[in-house]
Amino acid sequence: MLSKIHSVAVWGIDGYDVSVEVDISKGIPGISIVGLPDQAVKESRDRIKPAIKNSGFDFPQSKITINLAPADLKKEGSCFDLPVALGILTAGQIIPVDKVNDFYFVGELALDGSIRSVSGVLPMAILVKEKKSKFIVPSANVLEAAIVGLEVYGVGSLKDCVDFLSGKKEIQPYKIDSEKILAQYNKYEVDFKEVKGQMVARRAIEIAVAGGHNILMIGPPGTGKSMIAKRIPTIFPSLEIEEAIEITKIHSVAGILDGGIVTTRPFRQPHHTISDIALIGGGAIPKPGEISLAHNGVLFLDELPEFHRDVLEALRQPMEDGRVVVSRAKGKIEFPSRFFLVAAMNPCPCGYYGDDRRPCRCTVPQIIKYRKKVSGPLLDRIDIHIEVSALGSRHLVSDSSGEDSETIRKRVEKCRKIQFHRFRGTGIYCNAHMDTKQLKQFCILDDDCKRFIQEALEKMNLSARGYDKILKVARTIADLEESEKITLSHIAEALQYRSFDREL
Numbered sequence: 001m002l003s004k005i006h007s008v009a010v011w012g013i014d015g016y017d018v019s020v021e022v023d024i025s026k027g028i029p030g031i032s033i034v035g036l037p038d039q040a041v042k043e044s045r046d047r048i049k050p051a052i053k054n055s056g057f058d059f060p061q062s063k064i065t066i067n068l069a070p071a072d073l074k075k076e077g078s079c080f081d082l083p084v085a086l087g088i089l090t091a092g093q094i095i096p097v098d099k100v101n102d103f104y105f106v107g108e109l110a111l112d113g114s115i116r117s118v119s120g121v122l123p124m125a126i127l128v129k130e131k132k133s134k135f136i137v138p139s140a141n142v143l144e145a146a147i148v149g150l151e152v153y154g155v156g157s158l159k160d161c162v163d164f165l166s167g168k169k170e171i172q173p174y175k176i177d178s179e180k181i182l183a184q185y186n187k188y189e190v191d192f193k194e195v196k197g198q199m200v201a202r203r204a205i206e207i208a209v210a211g212g213h214n215i216l217m218i219g220p221p222g223t224g225k226s227m228i229a230k231r232i233p234t235i236f237p238s239l240e241i242e243e244a245i246e247i248t249k250i251h252s253v254a255g256i257l258d259g260g261i262v263t264t265r266p267f268r269q270p271h272h273t274i275s276d277i278a279l280i281g282g283g284a285i286p287k288p289g290e291i292s293l294a295h296n297g298v299l300f301l302d303e304l305p306e307f308h309r310d311v312l313e314a315l316r317q318p319m320e321d322g323r324v325v326v327s328r329a330k331g332k333i334e335f336p337s338r339f340f341l342v343a344a345m346n347p348c349p350c351g352y353y354g355d356d357r358r359p360c361r362c363t364v365p366q367i368i369k370y371r372k373k374v375s376g377p378l379l380d381r382i383d384i385h386i387e388v389s390a391l392g393s394r395h396l397v398s399d400s401s402g403e404d405s406e407t408i409r410k411r412v413e414k415c416r417k418i419q420f421h422r423f424r425g426t427g428i429y430c431n432a433h434m435d436t437k438q439l440k441q442f443c444i445l446d447d448d449c450k451r452f453i454q455e456a457l458e459k460m461n462l463s464a465r466g467y468d469k470i471l472k473v474a475r476t477i478a479d480l481e482e483s484e485k486i487t488l489s490h491i492a493e494a495l496q497y498r499s500f501d502r503e504l
Ligand SMILES: Nc1ncnc2c1ncn2[C@@H]1O[C@H](COP(=O)(O)OP(=O)(O)OP(=O)(O)O)[C@@H](O)[C@H]1O
Pocket: 194, 195, 196, 197, 198, 219, 220, 221, 222, 223, 224, 225, 226, 227, 228, 346, 391
């Protein structure tokens, strides 16, 4: 007897239809599976048989052939355990065929017949919704599927699923508790008010986020660079629902979803030993890398000079395009990667250059070598550099808290609105992304400003690549003041945020 079960798999961050065909015929008992990579077939076979037996059903003593179509796309094995088991039970006439046709199924089976969560359920649910069908998923994935707005059922075990399909047990479609989700929405565990002092860094970060300017913090150990970086997502404009779904989709595919739906902007901090595949994305069945997990949020590269040079070089294209393309024999896969880059580093190898708490032990050539490790092309994409120095004892012991994230965020949102109107219809949203033509159009300087900036460039020995960035940052500073015109004071402040260029 032949049966056919609807299932879904993920390619990139999109779901696609997979049909699980099971044929039970006379012959030497055994299971053969086609359409999966070898290792996955073996593992799947080893799980399904005990899971069916331990759920109290007879395993057919016949020749079982399973086909997962289309056969040419590489699939991960475990999410088909449930549809394959149901296919076997349907072909064995334990489950009514007409009932099975109403649903799509995914789920990994444990040996005792319970159902474990799988990754990529959100993009799968989007496909099932397009097919106007209903979806049966592991209980742990049910919220993730339900946010798409389709009829979804969570099942905890194979037995429950079979009983439901054969009408012996009732399971209600999952209802989203939207109040609970809203309560977590845009709520962060950290806040800028916990950062004492550091007025220069706070101001620079506000400008950076307001104009979308990537930022580099340079400072000795323990000055709060990591602490500040962690709080940057909290002053971003509030997360829109569409953005949240986009992030959830990526995190779902990566299998790192915790709690069903992403409700805050991501903060990703990969270690400096990370490989380029882990950072950019890839693999035999391509998975999003850290830059995509940071999509719509912050990517924090702490100890920037310690990252491999080629890993940093690989960041350039995705930063430019806001997406990363992974090529495979079966075609290209795209992952979104519009992230805000925050980098941090010590001023020298020992960490204490320029710090009055401790003398620096490094030689000048050592310091130069250390700084040269940060690749020029990456620096080109960082508009703002600041020095974060040690907090004075007065600030450290003080109880007074700094401005809170919400207050800062309101100013950021206002500033983003001005930019949104300025760039309407151009495909860009913030000052940092202006091209040469837009720079000319929106950063008009009077003669005084021009003279001032020219003198400063010469005196501070700033590189040419710094010039455009100074203009962009000055534009953002003016926008924060709601000033149409860029003035001397805006430029003077923007010039302060080029410390890395200056010292080299
Ligand atoms: N401005 C500050 N306000 C309050 N606490 C601070 C501040 N700066 C540092 N601290 C305290 O010092 C600790 C260390 O700071 P953090 O880890 O952010 O330093 P860092 O600059 O990242 O150091 P490293 O270079 O070693 O990575 C923080 O966890 C925090 O408790």
